Amino acid sequence: MYEGFLPTTKKEMDDLGIEQFDYIYITGDAYVDHPSFGAAIVTRLIESMGFSIGIISQPDWHTDRDFRRFGAPKYAFLVTAGNIDSMVAHYTAAKRKRSDDAYTAGGAAGKRPDRAVIVYCQKLREYFGNVPVIIGGLEASLRRFAHYDYWDDAVRPSVLVDSGADLLMYGMGEHQIQELCTRLAKGENIHEIHDIRGTCYLTEPVNTPLGAAQCPSFEQVRDSKPEYAKAVKIQYDWQDEVYGKTIIQRHGRMMLVQLPPAYSLTTEELDHIYSLPYTRAIHPSYEALGGVPGIEEVRFSITHNRGCFGYCNFCSIALHQGRRITVRSVESVLAEAERITKMPDFKGYIHDVGGPTADFRRPSCDKQLSKGLCMGKKCLAPKPCPALKVDHTEYLSMLRKIRKVKGVKKVFIRSGIRYDYLIEDKDDEFMKELIMHHVSGQLKVAPEHCSAVVLDKMGKPHIEAYKRFQKRFYEITKGMGKEQYLVPYLMSSHPGSTLNEAIDLALFLKENKIRPEQVQDFYPTPGTISTAMFYTELDPYTMEKVYVPKTPKEKAMQRALLQYFLPKNKEIVLEALRAAGRRDLIGTSPKCLVADDNRGQGNNPRKGGDRPWQNTSKTRKASSGPQAKNTGSTKGRSSSFGNSQKSGTRNGQNGKRKH
Template sequence: MPFLPITKEEITALGWDAPDFIVVTGDAYVDHPSFGTAIISRVLEYFGYHVAVLAQPDWRTDKDFTRFGKPKYGFMVGSGNIDSMVAHYTVARRPRKEDAYSPGKKMGLRPDRAVLVYSKKIKEIYPDSPVIIGGLEASLRRFAHYDYWDDKIRPSILLDSGADLLTYGMGENQTIEIARRLYAGEPIESITDVRGTCYAVPTKEYRPGPAVECPSFEQVCRNKKEYAVSCRKQQDEQDAVRGRKVIQRHGDRILVQNPPMPPLTQKELDAVYDLPYMRTYHPVYESMGGVPAIQEVEFSITHNRGCFGACNFCSIAFHQGRAITARSEDSILREAKKLTENPHFKGYIHDVGGPTANFRQPSCEKQKKQGLCAGKKCLAPKPCPALCVDHSEYLDILRKLRALPKVKRVFIRSGIRFDYLIEDKDDTFFRELVKYHVSGQLKVAPEHCTPEVLDSMGKPHIEAFLKFQKKFFKLSKEDGKEQYLVPYLMSSHPGSTLKDAVELALFLKREHLRPEQVQDFYPTPGTISTCMFYTGLDPYTLKEVNVPRTDREKAMQRALLQYFVPKNRDLVISALKAAGRSDLIGMGSECLVRPTPEMQRSKVQSREKRGKWSSKKTTKRR
């Protein structure tokens, strides 16, 4: 079959009386392995289930939700590839103008809090049909969480939505097990032992056993320190080897998170990427302008999952996990050959990456048996002494991809962890990265420069970036290439003061870096940094952390990082004055910004005035 059915007529033509499962998504239907909906749908299909896809249903009526009738076994509900609130609003909480995951970038085709809205609607129409929620939005909101858009604590999305079960993380094996048991006739209420899932039960029915208990919903609403403690406990148990059951009371109910599902094996991950994806959006969207989100991934290859870098502001560690799973060389080459057969292929593979492109191996040998260390990072503030660094397998794959017929260039556009790269004693990969895999500019993420802010971010100190930068330009020069680094920088992260932003501006000037874009810290659910933003506390030390909160302070920090942009001058001047660094306003080479004409006139007038006073005093003395 090409695309999975999206209409009742298609189901009838297939001879089905009803689908086994209906997969509901807030995105348009794109049958590509970069889209979670496509993966879950195709995995279910592979195991023999009849699957229909309900993409961007109109939640204001029942019509779309009754399109296929009631499924035999249940609904699988997600918001799409990203959180629906992030898709709809900027960090300033202003509505976005475009949605790349909707046809023609049209906004308004999914509701705010899509998982919650879809689940409630389904339960209204089919109260006895199982609803299993999953994907990023559900995964990151599985516990009581701070919601930036409401500026308050919301309960677990499982209880809030009325769904029966929640899958967190990369949900293939959870979904397979749940489907198998529903098919066998097991009621959804009894499916309470699947790893990588959350369920809720009345407190009086809960059977106590070994578990880590977080402060309750009521406690974290009342007390920010309790919220920070809760965050730390949840983060520390997100390891498939040593992670334990976690519970959190919500009134007269208890949310139970089972230990994480182990990452897919390489064989399982290969199988997922070998499924018969159409690798594009459904043709029904063609007349609407297509689905722009496919453009970034159509000729890209995902070769790994997980990230042991685990930056505090990133949701990957809490969703995918820190353990690395990588596809085999054969699987990657098979996908590359499929790309070359696409009539739109121009000879360029845009990316061979993942959460972090140059991770293919576990960060150390110990974690295979003991899991990744709780409360510690593999790379920050300095690389762990046990860190194993090896690019040889990744390098071999890139070489074979470059050698394929019809392939002109292979680029790496997803994140390179420069701090990991510079720890490799063999610089062969670094040399070939510079020679073959940079399209003039390489994106890297130092994020900041002061140690205090970088510690709050869970990032390595700036010396690692400077070491990388020096070698990158050296190797580029040796290869006769004029190439540049594009640094990702973040303003207003918890821990950052105006003085820190000034130091970052001075660093950028000193290093001749002029970022075209600056990202304001966005407090999304489920991250350590969002916990800091809400509580003002580091959840691991419970020490206070400065949090930029006002729009004015955020704007000044952002402007400092682009001090060279003329329209930012007034804000930069205000920021420098507020930081006690008026010495950086002037005409000298060490200054960040020139004074305004009004400031110059005022200065001249002040000097003239002082001159007159001086003259009068001199005359009097005579």
């Protein structure tokens, strides 16, 4: 294996005596060799198998210079847009151009093209003809079927069709890439490798495998919203590694074939992945440009699990990473903690020990190991399943051991804690130690809304679970003599939310003395159930009509209602209340949200004992991303070619909050 970073220049290639790389990896991100980034995991894994690999990071797509840097690979080009969907990286939920990019040196925007996977692949075809091209990562994974594209406001075909690539890897990519590399080295033709789980390919309809679940075709879902909703349900229903089926979808004269998901990595396999010789740093070429913002919080973070059975409708994890929980061994996590303590700039603080959901260390129930996760059902919503098994014992034991590692002063948990799971634990021991040792003044949790109507469309538990958790959190905190607070993430304008639901949420915030500094609008990102609702105005699981706030005016009203206390929002809040027929909430009495003159309580954002420090629902592009950016989280991690091991998704995939 190489010592230090993998080669990125022709000089490094020549210095290593390599005449032709086996694989060339092209990414829309800056090169960061850290296991929180899928690019690092995939390239290190390929290297560990004995193959040579070169990295082309953020190639200039206006010229052939970067693409031709190494010549053609022996086996294949591997292409990813990077840690997040390139359109999410470039545009806000309001479709405004972003001014920064957390995965680019210096945070500079514009270093990757829109729809990067398509652009990169088309350039490779132009310059290298029929050299095999394989795509993966979040952008490819979540666009593998015909999908609604928010930025075009139209249904686009599978990215495999638009890109012209030979094969698409979806989900976590380690098993797929290992099998593919082995078989290509044996001389198999990429066009004949049609049996690797976790991949998609195009074929003539006559070659369609038997027994597959068929979605309505691209043409049908493009032209009919009910057909689109039906297709999304099929795609989610059969997304299980135990009972999942091959899924097919006709695209013109070709058939898109998605094979069942790859099997989750075992604990031993995960341990191996995290033992590879990462430098845990950005490439030195970026130092003079100010570094890469996306690494700052995860530099000293540890991923201990994968998957999430929370299964929120706006989150991409179920369709990409999967609902089954897999974990690293405690020994592997401790070994990584010890490696972190030896890093020259380590100050004693481990920023996170988490994953998509930090406190999941076991399946939600035992039967899913042999039967799979229940089709169309959720383990925690609207109420916890009777079969749910809640156990924080191993996670707590692991945290205690990390705290004892020499050089560690403090261990924080910054990725998502599922409060609805935690509050079901009959033993308070974990919650007490969480509050005592692992909260840095504020604990971020995600009730998202208070309306049962909206929460049902989100796939989230009802607000009573949050109230129970909030009550117990403050009881324990007060009992310890500590001053710590909950920071609840909230979302405006999700499908199902009318102005009345937004007003209910504003009243809930007022009652609980919560004043969010920032609010996130629902962002319709590719592939999620919530995005299907946004586009079709139908619930894919009931085919019932769903109210969807779509106009900029109504979205602005709903967002402003969650910050009713800000003077700048006064007029739009007044307009929203009048439009909803809620003039009873206009005035100076304690029940009102906003005054009707300049002397009302709504004009002093710190009046009335509310907590102005409470920071809710940032657009966290660490993602989002997946995109302040919540790069301190290790959520939503994925590795198929190059999603951030932290970005993947809430609200799609932006590295924004998910749970």
